[in-house]
Amino acid sequence: MEATRRRSKAHSNGIAAGENEPTAQWGRAWEVDWFSLCSVIALLCFAPFIVYFFVMACDQYQCSVSQPLLELYSGETTLLSIWARSPAFTWEAAKIYAVWVGFQLFLYMCIPDTTHKFLPGYVGGVQEGARTPAGLINKYEINGLQCWLITHAVWLANNFYFHWFSPTIIFDHWIPLMWCANILGYAVATFAFIKAHIFPTNAEDCKFTGNILYNYMMGIEFNPRVGKWFDFKLFFNGRPGIVAWTLINLSYMAKQQELYGHVTNSMILVNVLQGIYVLDFFWNEAWYLKTIDICHDHFGWYLGWGDCVWLPYLYTLQGLYLVYHPVQLSAPYAGAVLALGLLGYYIFRSTNHQKDVFRRTEGSCSIWGRRPPTFIECSYRSADGGVHRSKLLTSGFWGVARHFNYTGDLMGSLAYCAACGTGHLLPYFYVVYMTILLVHRCVRDEHRCSSKYGGDWKRYTDAVPYRLLPGLF
Numbered sequence: 001m002e003a004t005r006r007r008s009k010a011h012s013n014g015i016a017a018g019e020n021e022p023t024a025q026w027g028r029a030w031e032v033d034w035f036s037l038c039s040v041i042a043l044l045c046f047a048p049f050i051v052y053f054f055v056m057a058c059d060q061y062q063c064s065v066s067q068p069l070l071e072l073y074s075g076e077t078t079l080l081s082i083w084a085r086s087p088a089f090t091w092e093a094a095k096i097y098a099v100w101v102g103f104q105l106f107l108y109m110c111i112p113d114t115t116h117k118f119l120p121g122y123v124g125g126v127q128e129g130a131r132t133p134a135g136l137i138n139k140y141e142i143n144g145l146q147c148w149l150i151t152h153a154v155w156l157a158n159n160f161y162f163h164w165f166s167p168t169i170i171f172d173h174w175i176p177l178m179w180c181a182n183i184l185g186y187a188v189a190t191f192a193f194i195k196a197h198i199f200p201t202n203a204e205d206c207k208f209t210g211n212i213l214y215n216y217m218m219g220i221e222f223n224p225r226v227g228k229w230f231d232f233k234l235f236f237n238g239r240p241g242i243v244a245w246t247l248i249n250l251s252y253m254a255k256q257q258e259l260y261g262h263v264t265n266s267m268i269l270v271n272v273l274q275g276i277y278v279l280d281f282f283w284n285e286a287w288y289l290k291t292i293d294i295c296h297d298h299f300g301w302y303l304g305w306g307d308c309v310w311l312p313y314l315y316t317l318q319g320l321y322l323v324y325h326p327v328q329l330s331a332p333y334a335g336a337v338l339a340l341g342l343l344g345y346y347i348f349r350s351t352n353h354q355k356d357v358f359r360r361t362e363g364s365c366s367i368w369g370r371r372p373p374t375f376i377e378c379s380y381r382s383a384d385g386g387v388h389r390s391k392l393l394t395s396g397f398w399g400v401a402r403h404f405n406y407t408g409d410l411m412g413s414l415a416y417c418a419a420c421g422t423g424h425l426l427p428y429f430y431v432v433y434m435t436i437l438l439v440h441r442c443v444r445d446e447h448r449c450s451s452k453y454g455g456d457w458k459r460y461t462d463a464v465p466y467r468l469l470p471g472l473f
């Protein structure tokens, strides 16, 4: 089966509103401005240390972020002594990590999806992604839910029956595993960079900005692949890091049980709320092919290293914190956190679902009782010169704000953090980071949409003036 296909140049329905406008550049800026370059250099230099700092603060300072800084400031400790106290790389961790990545690779490449055959409503198996700027449509083998289920079945079978390894294995090797994840993250980003120069998968979809650092960080190739089916973005975004997320939390839960003889309600809340988010990701993996990560971002250090290191280490800080601080929440507080988390999830999922249904049915659907929903008709050109039509929904949550899915995501993020109580700042890093990420993403996406749709995008922003919160932003 062909893993990539090229679409016809012009849409069969003819020409739409903005066709006569000058063709805009679709995608990220080719010329890198100073601000973007400085941000890229700062991220390349500091992101690995941010991850190290938080994990080290838990390991050496009971999750206090101020204590190490104060001690450094007063001269009580030095960077070298902090470094010397950190657990080093071990071959045992390297073995665990290699088995982990190898197992995920095996599940991804060798076991085609069967779950879509018996799970009603689940979309799996071979699916098409969105059109790339060069006009290509890639095909993907969607088997993430199956990989997640098999991995967790093996984990449970080990805990309750085989006892090959301790359920606290991840926590027990957390820092040595971080060195291994870094090695993989840098190796993948470097390989993608070299591959883009020597043997790109789709040369027409490569983007060279003229700045090596920016190219390395933000990626050159759009959808790098090895062979027909090994897709770097889908594998690294959706396998070793996200499948691990729920296992890491389970390992923290097991550690709490081992250390204190019980598991706190805060730990259960974090496991449940983040578990819903992860399962949602896998249940909707085919939809994920249409999100910005897959549709618009190029594959470089930002995605490669980010998926290997940033995601598993910083998205799981709440569970790590609760190992060191086993917070037991009052029932009303826990109830409020659960309600916030579920409401955030509902908004996040419904908003994404509304857009998905709207785009799949090309507007022939009902949203909040309105059939057909209101929308703005748009047109754009791909790099091959083809003119295509699209629609921007203005009903439902998409009429409330232009990115209400991000608002729901942020409410859920706040709930994970609030589940850790108010004793320390560290568990709140996640919501601060997500706010920066999603606001930046919102601005980046709108810049891209404006280039893509031109005047039609302006009509949309006039109709829906706010981005995240009506009346505020």
Ligand code: NDP
Binding pocket: 290, 291, 292, 293, 348, 352, 355, 390, 391, 392, 393, 394, 398, 402, 403, 405, 406, 409, 441, 445, 449, 452
């Ligand atoms: P969206 O799902 O919001 O997709 C944005 C794209 O949708 C735009 O580029 C445009 O693409 C299209 N679009 C914009 N407005 C409309 C409209 N009114 N009607 C129809 N289509 C529209 O963004 P993301 O891909 O960033 O996010 C997907 C989800 O993933 C979000 O819920 C987000 O919160 C979550 N997320 C989570 C992260 C995490 O780390 N936990 C990281 C990033 C995202 P087109 O060119 O097709 O018109």
